[in-house]
Structure formats: structure tokens, C-alpha cells
Ligand SMILES: Nc1ncnc2c1ncn2[C@@H]1O[C@H](COP(=O)(O)OP(=O)(O)OP(=O)(O)O)[C@@H](O)[C@H]1O
């Protein structure tokens with residue numbers, strides 16, 4: 001966000017123009033002046049992140065006409081009109097058209113500054129919302145936020161791009177903090193409906209009655225039901241497992257009705273559902289029994305977000321990335337991670353996944369600032385079992401690298417229940433190299449056969 005407060009001043013009278021400019025400059029605004037409305041119109045665009053002050057009475061295009069033109073360029077541009085004595089009816093009309101405010105001449109300079117300040121804040125908010133909205137609808141930005149280079153995250157990115165373009169409702173499933181909500185937004189933003197806003201509701205955040213009213217409408221509230229707001233766009237149901245039984249029935253009815261209509265070619269079912277859940281599975285009964293027919297309808301495609309602990313080398317890259325971000329924010333240098341801490345970070349179970357990692361990176365930076373960085377202590381605070389074998393920092397690099405490589409292979413074997421083929425894929429290693437390394441590190445596939453995690 002820019003912190004300069006721009007202000008465009010339009011007045012045919014040079015004296016007034018200059019004195020207003022001078023005064024606002026003293027109040028930390030950056031003024032630019034125009035003698036005519038037409039000159040200003042050549043300069044002002046929807047990207048202008050400032051305030052416009054114009055005289056209402058001018059030869060040629062007057063203040064009212066300028067206001068109308070600016071409204072058609074960008075209704076969010078804040079226009080303050082300077083009116084003379086007796087211009088009240090015109091000022092009222094200006095407010096009706098969408099002027100930010102008006103100020104009657106002669107005015108106290110402070111009065112104008114205060115008004116400009118308010119208008120400038122309003123403009124800042126408009127620009128901020130727009131930037132955010134642009135970002136949310138820009139698939140490539142969201143995909144870039146989905147960082148990592150591990151096979152698991154590369155697969156996830158491909159799945160998102162495929163699912164975004166495919167028909168059918170999508171279920172996004174994964175442990176807490178693995179990026180489900182980010183993935184849901186990316187699915188929408190990479191799909192054909194990206195130009196429309198996605199409508200999101202968290203099914204666990206309100207009572208069953210309220211949720212049903214919000215989704216399907218409530219004659220008393222007069223608010224447009226979310227299923228209608230999502231027309232032509234995406235409806236994102238966060239915590240879908242908390243959808244109460246009666247809402248399940250209504251949603252199912254709606255989806256079935258849409259399909260019938262589609263079959264006869266009217267195509268009225270025009271929103272896509274992205275459901276998000278940590279737990280949802282067929283036959284689920286908590287917190288309510290989840291209808292299997294609805295489950296299969298919502299789950300025509302599944303996107304699973306991988307747990308952080310299965311993402312090996314990503315853990316260090318993400319941790320380093322977020323440390324740099326927080327270091328920037330807190331105004332200090334990001335510390336280097338030593339080999340022992342790196343090994344511990346990679347081996348930690350990360351039940352809170354990326355959210356937990358971000359939180360830990362922030363605490364690491366706060367410690368760095370105080371001069372007592374101890375990543376292992378932070379891991380212990382988070383309930384991790386940190387192995388007590390101290391990694392000797394005097395050891396040559398080669399030994400650290402070997403230890404690290406052994407650990408990655410060991411982890412991958414464990415995750416894949418000893419399936420050498422899976423490990424080859426996961427670590428992008430040819431079979432021979434993998435065999436050699438396993439022999440070198442004394443790792444035997446037999447030892448992993450019974451340990452496959454479901
Ligand atoms: N691959 C990734 N790279 C970098 N940051 C990520 C990645 N995935 C998620 N994040 C970040 O991790 C945090 C948690 O992500 P998100 O809120 O999407 O998780 P979630 O699975 O929806 O969590 P919850 O189960 O609590 O709803 C967010 O700050 C998000 O931006």
C-alpha cells in the first residue's frame with residue numbers, strides 16, 4: 001500500500017488552486033493541480049489512489065459534469081466539491097450522484113484537510129479491497145502461494161489444475177493446516193468461473209437453523225440465499241461434515257433438480273460446490289450422519305492435501321521462507337539453520353502442519369531478535385520428541401549430508417511401507433542409486449514392510 005496521500009485539485013481560479021495545494025502539501029498530501037476538468041480527466045484513471053477536489057462552478061466542463069464522468073470511470077473515486085454560497089441544491093444533487101462530500105467556500109483550511117483525510121482513507125480501503133480481490137481471483141498468484149517442490153506438492157498442483165477445469169463437485173480433504181482453504185480458493189481461481197467471486201460459508205460456524213437460512217434463504221431476513229449468490233460461480237462449504245441433516249436433504253434436492261434440468265437442456269444448475277473437510281468419509285456419523293448419496297455427489301473429484309511430515313525437503317524450504325518473511329516484518333536478519341535443527345525439523349511429526357510451521361518460524365524470529373534462538377527448544381515446546389544425539393557441528397559437511405540423506409530415505413521407506421518403487425518416485429532416484437544408498441546406509445526394505453501407514 002502506498003502511504004503517499006495524493007490529491008488532485010481542479011479550479012479555474014489560480015489563487016484558490018494554489019493556496020489549497022500549498023495548504024494540503026503542508027498537511028503531507030501530494031497535490032497535483034489542473035486548471036480545467038478536461039485536463040484532469042486526461043490524468044485520472046481507476047488506478048488513481050488519491051482524492052479529487054474540484055470547484056463546482058467552472059467554465060466548460062463544470063464540477064457536476066466532472067463528477068459524473070469520474071463516476072463512470074470509477075465509482076470508487078472520492079470527489080469533494082467546493083461550492084459557493086447558494087449552491088446548496090447543486091451540492092445536494094452532487095451527493096446524490098455519488099460525491100464523497102462538499103465544502104462551502106470560504107472554508108477553514110483545517111476543515112478541508114480533515115475531509116481529505118477521510119476521503120483518502122476511504123480510497124485506501126477501496127484500493128486495498130480491489131488488490132485483494134484481484135489476488136483472490138488470480139489463480140497463478142494462489143498457485144505460487146502453494147509453495148514447495150516435493151513430489152507430493154507437485155502432484156497436488158497438477159491435481160488442482162486438472163480438477164479446476166473438470167466438471168463435477170470437488171471435495172478437498174486433508175489434515176488441519178495443510179492448506180485446504182488455500183487449495184479451495186486456487187481451485188476456483190484456476191477454473192472457468194474465476195471472474196466471479198466464490199461464495200464461502202463455514203458450516204461449523206453457526207447453528208443449524210442459521211446455516212440453513214443462510215444457504216437456502218429465510219423469508220424474514222430478505223437476504224439473498226448463498227446458493228443463489230453462488231449462481232454461475234462456486235459455493236465453498238468449509239467444514240462440510242457439519243452440514244446438518246435437513247440442510248443435507250435440501251442441498252441434495254437442489255443438486256438433483258439441477259441435473260434433471262440439465263438433462264432437458266435448460267442448464268439451471270450452474271454453481272459448483274467445493275467442499276472442504278478434515279475428516280469426511282463415507283458412513284460418517286459425527287457430528288451428524290452424513291448421507292452417502294450426498295457424499296458421492298459432492299465428491300465426484302477429491303483433492304487431498306498432503307500432511308507436512310510427508311513432504312520431506314519442503315519442510316526446510318518452507319521454514320526458511322517463513323523465517324525470512326518474519327525477519328522482514330520484525331526488522332532483523334533471518335538466522336541460518338544448523339544441521340541438527342534441520343534434522344529435527346524434518347523429523348518432527350507436525351500435527352498442525354503448515355500453520356504450525358508458520359507459527360514456529362515466527363517464534364524462531366522473535367527468539368533471534370532477543371538473541372536466544374533455540375529451534376530444538378521450540379520443537380520441544382510444541383511437544384515434539386527431539387532426539388538427544390547431538391549433531392556435532394565440528395563434523396565435516398559430508399557427514400551431515402549423509403546423515404540427512406539417510407534420514408530422507410528412511411522416512412520415505414517408512415511412509416511407503418518398504419515399497420522401493422514408491423520411494424524411487426518420491427525421491428526421484430533411479431533404482432540402482434537407491435539400492436546403493438540403502439546398502440551404504442544399512443537400510444533394508446524388510447524392516448519397513450509392516451510399518452505402512454494407512
Ligand atoms: N503449500 C503451501 N505453501 C506455503 N504456505 C501454505 C501452503 N499451504 C498452505 N499454506 C499456508 O498455511 C496456512 C494454513 O493453510 P489453510 O488455512 O489453507 O489450511 P487448512 O487446511 O484450511 O486449515 P484448517 O483445517 O485449519 O481449516 C495458511 O497461512 C496458508 O497460506
Ligand SMILES: [Mg+2]
Nearest residue numbers: 180181182238
Ligand atoms: Mg481451512
